[in-house]
Amino acid sequence: MLSLTLAPSVGGFQVVRRFPFPSASLKAPYNLWISGFCSFVPSTPPHFRPPNVVVAAAPAGESRGGSTLGPSGNGGLAPGHAVSGGGSRSTATSIPSAGAAATGSSSGNCGSSSTSSKPGSGAGTGCSTRGQAAVRVTALRTVDPVVAAASATRTLSVTPRPATAASAAAVTAATAVSVVRDRGTYSSVDSMDGGGSGGVRLLVVVGVVLLDDPEWTQATAGAAANKRVAAPSAAGAEAVAVAAAASSAELGPISDSVSSCYSDGGYVPKPVRVLLAQRPEGKSNAGLWEFPGGKVDPRETPEEALIRELREELGITVEPADLIPLTFASHTYSTFHLLMPLYVCRRWLGEPVGAEGQAVAWATPEEVSSYNLTPADVPLVPVVLAAMRYGTPVRP
Numbered sequence: 001m002l003s004l005t006l007a008p009s010v011g012g013f014q015v016v017r018r019f020p021f022p023s024a025s026l027k028a029p030y031n032l033w034i035s036g037f038c039s040f041v042p043s044t045p046p047h048f049r050p051p052n053v054v055v056a057a058a059p060a061g062e063s064r065g066g067s068t069l070g071p072s073g074n075g076g077l078a079p080g081h082a083v084s085g086g087g088s089r090s091t092a093t094s095i096p097s098a099g100a101a102a103t104g105s106s107s108g109n110c111g112s113s114s115t116s117s118k119p120g121s122g123a124g125t126g127c128s129t130r131g132q133a134a135v136r137v138t139a140l141r142t143v144d145p146v147v148a149a150a151s152a153t154r155t156l157s158v159t160p161r162p163a164t165a166a167s168a169a170a171v172t173a174a175t176a177v178s179v180v181r182d183r184g185t186y187s188s189v190d191s192m193d194g195g196g197s198g199g200v201r202l203l204v205v206v207g208v209v210l211l212d213d214p215e216w217t218q219a220t221a222g223a224a225a226n227k228r229v230a231a232p233s234a235a236g237a238e239a240v241a242v243a244a245a246a247s248s249a250e251l252g253p254i255s256d257s258v259s260s261c262y263s264d265g266g267y268v269p270k271p272v273r274v275l276l277a278q279r280p281e282g283k284s285n286a287g288l289w290e291f292p293g294g295k296v297d298p299r300e301t302p303e304e305a306l307i308r309e310l311r312e313e314l315g316i317t318v319e320p321a322d323l324i325p326l327t328f329a330s331h332t333y334s335t336f337h338l339l340m341p342l343y344v345c346r347r348w349l350g351e352p353v354g355a356e357g358q359a360v361a362w363a364t365p366e367e368v369s370s371y372n373l374t375p376a377d378v379p380l381v382p383v384v385l386a387a388m389r390y391g392t393p394v395r396p
């Protein structure tokens with residue numbers, strides 16, 4: 001656990017972070033201090049008010065020693081190298097990367113590595129760089145009791161792994177992101193970036209297992225309550241509402257993948273099917289198949305994001321109550337880590353189409369495995385098949 005202080009400074013707040021420094025070359029009671037600077041963005045809407053958080057970044061050669069950098073305004077910060085919480089999107093690209101940071105001294109005036117400081121030698125300064133910006137950390141032999149007392153005011157759930165100046169830079173970046181998040185302005189693409197083995201960029205995406213489930217359809221008063229009511233009239237909408245209200249309390253798990261329905265008086269087995277979407281050209285994982293969905297935008301709940309994405313991508317309308325949490329994907333791609341809550345949905349309005357030009361396909365349980373799914377989705381298949389075969393709980 002880390003401590004964070006927002007201490008008043010000229011034109012803003014000084015961010016000070018403290019945590020034990022676990023390097024083998026430094027013995028207790030060494031502590032590593034990382035500081036950054038944040039100020040409020042005047043143009044930010046008043047209801048929003050995130051701090052403009054700046055990673056402890058400054059042009060090389062502007063070390064102040066001790067534990068702080070950039071005491072006022074934006075002083076000492078190279079343009080384009082601030083991590084700002086004022087926008088709605090990620091600023092992760094401005095966070096020093098693992099590769100750049102690991103080289104340490106490419107912008108010249110970096111001090112000695114913090115990991116090489118010796119007990120009793122006072123402060124050792126580490127410096128990691130990217131382009132014109134540098135991130136400095138300072139290892140202090142002792143902790144100023146006044147600063148320490150002031151700094152122990154907030155706890156952040158970021159795990160530090162600052163064995164090197166590079167990973168310390170990542171922790172600094174995470175500090176900034178955490179501050180942004182604490183202010184209620186989190187982005188789906190933030191988290192820890194640029195720390196090599198200690199850093200990861202987290203991408204939060206929501207997905208849905210959209211099930212064409214004939215048995216469920218019958219249980220919910222058949223076509224009246226089903227998705228095939230594309231644009232309900234007032235009377236149709238009322239029929240949907242009445243039918244759904246009358247039947248929803250009785251819904252239970254679906255018993256089998258092969259549902260039955262009657263057509264022309266005969267018995268026709270009809271399988272449950274799931275909708276898969278193909279990632280279009282120009283996007284990552286192009287050509288692979290996935291569950292419809294997309295990124296969670298700032299200040300959206302996962303359900304809100306999914307409802308929005310399904311409207312944009314498939315042209316269908318979904319109610320929050322029809323989204324049932326099923327499982328989640330947690331997969332490390334080469335440039336980010338994907339975290340994707342996956343929901344089941346059996347009821348919607350409209351006919352799903354690839355509204356953004358993507359191919360879509362309904363797959364039976366037997367067919368799902370024949371689709372070339374994204375790597376993150378492969379481990380989800382058994383769970384999805386189980387949901388198709390055996391059903392899922394319904395919302396209370």
Ligand SMILES: Nc1nc2c([nH]c(=O)n2[C@H]2C[C@H](O)[C@@H](COP(=O)(O)OP(=O)(O)OP(=O)(O)O)O2)c(=O)[nH]1
Binds near residue numbers: 293296
């Ligand atoms: N929606 C979805 N995304 C998935 C799945 N599996 C998987 O690896 N992903 C990855 C692919 C992408 O890197 C990321 C989703 O990003 P996206 O680009 O589709 O999101 P989006 O629709 O919001 O895209 P955009 O606004 O940036 O165009 O998650 C999945 O089953 N569904």
